[in-house]
Amino acid sequence: MSHQHFCHVAGHYWECEGKALRGGDAEPSVCVCLPCGRPLEGFDHSGCDDPVELLACPEHMEEERQHVEEVRKEIDRHRGEFQLDEKLARLKSLAEGPEKDALSKDVADWLFRRLQR
Numbered sequence: 001m002s003h004q005h006f007c008h009v010a011g012h013y014w015e016c017e018g019k020a021l022r023g024g025d026a027e028p029s030v031c032v033c034l035p036c037g038r039p040l041e042g043f044d045h046s047g048c049d050d051p052v053e054l055l056a057c058p059e060h061m062e063e064e065r066q067h068v069e070e071v072r073k074e075i076d077r078h079r080g081e082f083q084l085d086e087k088l089a090r091l092k093s094l095a096e097g098p099e100k101d102a103l104s105k106d107v108a109d110w111l112f113r114r115l116q117r
C-alpha cells in the first residue's frame with residue numbers, strides 16, 4: 001500500500017510509502033491522515049475527506065528548502081533596513097494608544113509584505 005501527496009513546488013502528485021520528510025525535519029516522519037489523525041498506511045481512509053497532504057516530493061524538497069532559506073536571508077537583510085528590532089523594542093515600551101497602534105500596524109504591514117515575496 002502507498003498513498004499520494006500533492007507536491008506544491010512543481011504541482012504534481014507523487015506516491016509515498018508511509019514516511020516523508022517534512023519542512024525542516026532531519027528524519028522522515030509517519031504520514032497521518034489529516035481528517036482522522038491515524039497513520040495513512042495500515043488503515044482504511046476511504047471514508048475520510050481529502051486525506052491528500054500538500055508536501056514537497058523528495059525531488060523538489062531541496063528546491064523548497066533553498067527557497068525558504070533565500071526568503072529567510074532576505075528577511076534578515078530587510079530587517080536591518082527597516083530597524084525591526086528597534087521598532088519591536090519600542091512597541092514593547094509604549095503604552096496602549098494611537099502611537100502604539102500605528103507602530104504595530106507598520107510592523108504588521110512590513111511582515112506581511114515580506115511573507116508575500
Ligand SMILES: [Zn+2]
Pocket residue numbers: 003004005016017018019020031040
Ligand atoms: Zn506520505
Ligand SMILES: [Zn+2]
Pocket residue numbers: 033034035036037038044045048051
Ligand atoms: Zn483517515
Ligand SMILES: [Zn+2]
Pocket residue numbers: 007009010011012056057058059060
Ligand atoms: Zn515535486
